[in-house]
Amino acid sequence: MQIRINDPPSRHNLLKLATTAGGPAVAAHLPAARPVQAAWSAFLCIGLLIPCASAARGEDPAGEPISPWRAGMLDIHQISTGRGNAALYVFPDGTTMLVDAGELPVKTPRHTPDRPDGTQPAGERIVRYIRRALAHDPRPALDYALVTHFHDDHIGGPAENSPPAACGAYRLTGLTFVGEKLKIGTLLDRGWPDYDYPRPLDDDATKNYRAFVNWQIEHNALKVERFVPGRNDQVVLRRDANKYPGFAFRNVGANGEIWTGQGTSTQNHFPALETVPRPDWPHENMCSISFRLSYGEFDYFNGGDIPGVPPSGMPPWHDVETPVARAVGPVEAAILDHHGYVDSQNEFLVAALRPRVWTISVWDSGHPTLSVWNRIRSTRIYPGPRDVFATDLHHATRLVIGGLDKLASDSGHIVLRVAPGGGSFRVVIVDDTSESCRVKNTFGPYPSG
Numbered sequence: 001m002q003i004r005i006n007d008p009p010s011r012h013n014l015l016k017l018a019t020t021a022g023g024p025a026v027a028a029h030l031p032a033a034r035p036v037q038a039a040w041s042a043f044l045c046i047g048l049l050i051p052c053a054s055a056a057r058g059e060d061p062a063g064e065p066i067s068p069w070r071a072g073m074l075d076i077h078q079i080s081t082g083r084g085n086a087a088l089y090v091f092p093d094g095t096t097m098l099v100d101a102g103e104l105p106v107k108t109p110r111h112t113p114d115r116p117d118g119t120q121p122a123g124e125r126i127v128r129y130i131r132r133a134l135a136h137d138p139r140p141a142l143d144y145a146l147v148t149h150f151h152d153d154h155i156g157g158p159a160e161n162s163p164p165a166a167c168g169a170y171r172l173t174g175l176t177f178v179g180e181k182l183k184i185g186t187l188l189d190r191g192w193p194d195y196d197y198p199r200p201l202d203d204d205a206t207k208n209y210r211a212f213v214n215w216q217i218e219h220n221a222l223k224v225e226r227f228v229p230g231r232n233d234q235v236v237l238r239r240d241a242n243k244y245p246g247f248a249f250r251n252v253g254a255n256g257e258i259w260t261g262q263g264t265s266t267q268n269h270f271p272a273l274e275t276v277p278r279p280d281w282p283h284e285n286m287c288s289i290s291f292r293l294s295y296g297e298f299d300y301f302n303g304g305d306i307p308g309v310p311p312s313g314m315p316p317w318h319d320v321e322t323p324v325a326r327a328v329g330p331v332e333a334a335i336l337d338h339h340g341y342v343d344s345q346n347e348f349l350v351a352a353l354r355p356r357v358w359t360i361s362v363w364d365s366g367h368p369t370l371s372v373w374n375r376i377r378s379t380r381i382y383p384g385p386r387d388v389f390a391t392d393l394h395h396a397t398r399l400v401i402g403g404l405d406k407l408a409s410d411s412g413h414i415v416l417r418v419a420p421g422g423g424s425f426r427v428v429i430v431d432d433t434s435e436s437c438r439v440k441n442t443f444g445p446y447p448s449g
């Protein structure tokens with residue numbers, strides 16, 4: 001079920017809001033059947049810290065440009081380029097973080113078209129998107145860039161027509177394109193400084209990325225850190241942390257080292273390599289970074305491309321989702337692991353995270369697969385409504401999986417916009433067929449907690 005901002009709220013949704021905002025005493029006073037607009041506004045304003053005026057106006061109406069980020073909001077933009085994952089996070093104090101900036105070097109009919117079109121490389125599109133989203137900042141920059149893992153749909157892959165960097169040391173594609181145009185404060189990845197787990201990483205995409213890293217460290221004061229699972233102090237509010245004590249960023253996993261959910265302790269999920277036959281060694285997706293971000297009652301999960309359904313005959317520890325999900329617990333919103341591919345979103349993870357909103361970063365006809373779609377939709381795995389938003393569903397996927405007409409949205413940039421304090425959030429879908437920033441649709445508000 002979808003809750004659109006202009007829809008009258010159902011009793012069920014009011015009940016959830018009341019339970020979050022005011023407890024059973026408030027819930028007992030809910031209208032019996034017909035929703036009352038005044039009660040809806042009162043709950044929003046008193047209980048959820050949403051400015052009354054904006055709630056009453058219906059913020060971000062369709063057809064208008066998306067409203068600017070304001071202090072106190074948490075924005076998570078899943079950017080649609082047709083060439084890979086890229087997400088911009090704007091934290092409540094204005095601290096910015098880029099999570100991945102993919103650019104597939106080669107496209108096939110399995111892939112969706114470039115967005116908004118193929119006249120500029122994906123890296124350039126991401127830069128332009130970031131500049132528009134950070135228009136409130138006279139000197140837009142990225143306080144953090146986080147690379148979940150070293151695949152071209154997450155960091156960019158060099159192609160023959162990828163332009164060279166001004167220094168000549170690397171090619172501009174995806175993350176390296178963004179880093180050439182926008183200042184990055186701290187870069188976090190799973191491999192620094194040796195890039196040798198489980199074996200030396202020397203594919204074209206990683207070599208290009210490492211050339212970028214080395215040059216930027218030497219000439220541009222780039223700070224690079226290895227992402228350390230368990231820590232909650234590696235990504236912090238850089239601009240006004242004291243004002244937003246409800247914000248937290250938990251490193252969950254990387255390279256098979258996974259937070260236990262207690263303090264900062266971790267466990268090694270992968271066995272020692274010398275005990276494992278080489279064909280069974282962890283692959284790149286299994287080594288992906290995962291994290292949980294919290295703001296008040298709002299929690300969000302990103303697991304990169306971790307798998308949870310090992311291929312037949314592979315050892316059970318190739319399921320990375322289960323220990324990660326055990327540590328993370330319930331969240332309000334999550335992005336599907338591995339674009340909803342066949343090896344992802346196992347039942348344990350779906351039941352443990354049980355989000356109200358799923359997002360999928362898709363550009364390939366295998367995203368998502370039928371089994372994944374059925375699991376995330378299953379009310380036997382977890383009860384209650386949930387909405388699913390995809391960046392760019394391939395038409396072939398829609399033909400194969402008839403039920404995908406139940407997607408809340410099948411195309412566009414997906415903006416999760418969390419209200420000041422974290423008590424509720426909305427989903428704003430922004431047109432990706434132009435750079436107009438025009439809102440296609442708005443969903444919510446969804447209560448947190």
Ligand SMILES: [Zn+2]
Pocket residue numbers: 151153154305338339
């Ligand atoms: Zn990927």
